Amino acid sequence: MTYLSYFTQPGSIGEKRTLQFINDTAPDLNARNFNTDWNDGKKLCQFLEAHCPGIIPDYENIDHNSPLENATLALNIAEEKFGVRKVLTSEELVSPDVDELSIMAYMLQFRTCDKLQSHAHVFKADGSGLKRGVRGKTSEFFIYGRKDIGFDGVRVDVRGPTGEMSVPVETQTESDGSLRCRFVPFESGIHSISIKHVGKEIPHGPYKVMMHENVGDVQVSGAGIKNAVVFKPAEFIVQTKDDNSPRFQRWWKVHKNRALHNGTPGEWKMEGDFYPSGSGRAQGSH
Numbered sequence: 516m517t518y519l520s521y522f523t524q525p526g527s528i529g530e531k532r533t534l535q536f537i538n539d540t541a542p543d544l545n546a547r548n549f550n551t552d553w554n555d556g557k558k559l560c561q562f563l564e565a566h567c568p569g570i571i572p573d574y575e576n577i578d579h580n581s582p583l584e585n586a587t588l589a590l591n592i593a594e595e596k597f598g599v600r601k602v603l604t605s606e607e608l609v610s611p612d613v614d615e616l617s618i619m620a621y622m623l624q625f626r627t628c629d630k631l632q633s634h635a636h637v638f639k640a641d642g643s644g645l646k647r648g649v650r651g652k653t654s655e656f657f658i659y660g661r662k663d664i665g666f667d668g669v670r671v672d673v674r675g676p677t678g679e680m681s682v683p684v685e686t687q688t689e690s691d692g693s694l695r696c697r698f699v700p701f702e703s704g705i706h707s708i709s710i711k712h713v714g715k716e717i718p719h720g721p722y723k724v725m726m727h728e729n730v731g732d733v734q735v736s737g738a739g740i741k742n743a744v745v746f747k748p749a750e751f752i753v754q755t756k757d758d759n760s761p762r763f764q765r766w767w768k769v770h771k772n773r774a775l776h777n778g779t780p781g782e783w784k785m786e787g788d789f790y791p792s793g794s795g796r797a798q799g800s801h
Contacts, residue, residue, distance in 0.1 A: 533619050536626060541565030549615040549622075556585025556609055562622075563589055567631045568714035569668035570596060575683075582609040596667075597628040633713035634664050640710055640717065644696070648726040650703045658694040658710060658717075666694050668713040675726075676704035700726040 586605040593599040603617040642656030673682040709721040739749030
């Protein structure tokens with residue numbers, strides 16, 4: 516056994532230390548070997564994203580790519596952005612018979628490469644979607660940067676009031692060089708919009724934006740909302756065609772109510788009546 520093979524064979528000190536470097540750089544990666552763990556191409560994409568946040572375009576969609584697509588994307592970006600030389604092809608990386616030493620040698624190059632510098636300070640964002648929004652309706656804002664920097668490394672993350680689930684964001688580069696961002700909030704309440712370049716937040720971020728309840732498609736009708744007699748039943752109907760609206764809640768002092776589905780998806784109607792307990796103007800909310 517040669518000195519080199521002693522430090523590079525499976526289970527050797529060299530393999531353990533290289534795996535430790537990889538997992539220290541990307542703590543959520545949990546790489547355990549240099550063969551099957553890398554065959555789907557996702558591990559290399561995830562490592563690059565941890566090494567330099569925002570470096571993988573459409574990172575959120577890598578689960579929908581084929582292993583070969585992910586491997587090709589990651590190898591090309593690593594070479595273009597970090598100067599990491601390809602010592603194996605995309606086809607070799609996704610093969611179950613991939614040479615472990617080739618992957619190990621490839622990953623060791625990242626120990627000496629420089630991380631990309633963040634230029635978050637040159638970016639700014641503006642638009643109505645950063646000020647207010649309506650649940651279930653498209654919100655929109657624009658990101659402006661510099662032509663020589665581009666939008667590589669920019670990551671947009673929108674989260675609802677609970678912060679547990681990321682809201683999908685569509686991006687499109689406009690003719691004026693800006694980046695159009697669109698999303699549809701599926702909750703009402705304060706949303707957090709984070710815009711980062713290579714892991715660093717741009718000025719004034721993260722943005723806190725109130726998403727209001729969608730009442731634009733709600734209609735209330737019936738004699739009960741026009742006039743009523745004290746201690747006599749007054750009836751009303753509340754209808755919505757908004758597919759994203761929550762089910763109706765009980766009105767104040769409702770004697771009885773009935774939620775009816777009109778047969779059309781997203782179309783709900785509630786009929787209710789109540790007994791006014793005094794004279795004067797009555798108000799209700801749902």
